[in-house]
Amino acid sequence: MAWNYLMDMDGVLVSEEHLIPGADAFLAELRADETPFIVLTNNSIRTARDLRARLRIGLDVPEASIWTSALATARFLESQRPGGSAYVVGESGLTTALHEIGYVITDSDPDYVVLGETRTYSFEAITTAIRLVERGARFIATNPDATGPSAGGSLPATGAVAALITRATGREPYYVGKPNPLMMRSALRQIGAHSENTLMIGDRMDTDVISGLEAGLQTILVLTGISTPASVELYPYRPTRVLDSVADLVGHTQDPFGTQLDRAQQL
Template structure:
């Protein structure tokens, strides 16, 4: 019997767009469950805990278990715990990041931390950014959850982790190590948690620069959906291509067992 595909799928721009369900996303996830296909919902957004995200998705009509959610904050905490168990960090971020670090055994402190960890927040504080710069200058290692320069909101783009990281990098001359997409580390840790192998796994995303990039680097098949950031035209600007381009995940309904039909 041929092994089933395992699915990694981005959240924003693939399953939901801000607070609205992408049409067909509920049927798509229901079909994965009905066919006993393993999946994880991935997000570079480090603001929310899996419990928060489950509640947010339920409000849109999507029922995703906490155990099926993997965030850049969780990947960052797992990475730091493997690098320096029981370490300390000065954190700029919200509950998704601080909770993940606490659960990994980290102490959060402003005094001589091992790391400065920069994540997502809707209210970046200039005083916190200044503190981060001074701690990095004093020797703290610089980690960022993800390199996304902007994030979506109902009013338009918001500066995101990558933009604030660039400010800190310019001030300190120290580049951060990004754990989230497009670092394939996030894909590989997600695959390990599923017990899946890259040759029979795929990544669905709406961004060429993070989702498709990291999927390719992790050795996965990739599907670009056009319900988020990238368009058919912008996708052509990149030196790599997704395995498939589809309008939305609704096109996969009825085809989840064979998402890459020949011809």
């Protein structure tokens, strides 16, 4: 069977601004074999073009092979209300994605309040979002992650700010990004793939693995990010396979669940 690959970015290919050893060889093998793949991220701050530049620390990932929660959110809104309007709390990755589907970004009676990741949340912007939701704007958030990583420790992320708006308005957002399998299905459509011959590689049980499972994908958990062997046992579901890193797949991308990889791990 020829496999297609979906993979998380942070914790799988990179760790903060550093390349995870073996990620370059893994992606080079996929490209050499012309294996369809797409890199996923719940972070909506950067555009796909910006992320491609960020990955140039040793990885050559085409812009078309990067799929963000901002792009998935834009595609979802285009399917729900084409040519609509939104008040956006977020950065260029999200505003660019919405502009590209023809959305008007406004604080005057928008169809939606769309919350994404940002490093500059302002009290004024959050207050505006709360008042617009109270007046009937539909509440969308790019992803439910409560925190994000940084060199100094955890940072409040989209889910934490969404909780603030929910507490003030009583309205829960609809989250588009992982673990919503909608993120997986939109990525599959992006590369023309089907769930039965696609696998998801991630470093988190609560987003990557569960969203892959719910979208009908085979899943690989790597231990180069959030998860540990002990933490895997805390969940009622399991990935198809647990590997130390994507480096273990080098030479085995066409046989990711077969005996060849088992033998290689035993050597």
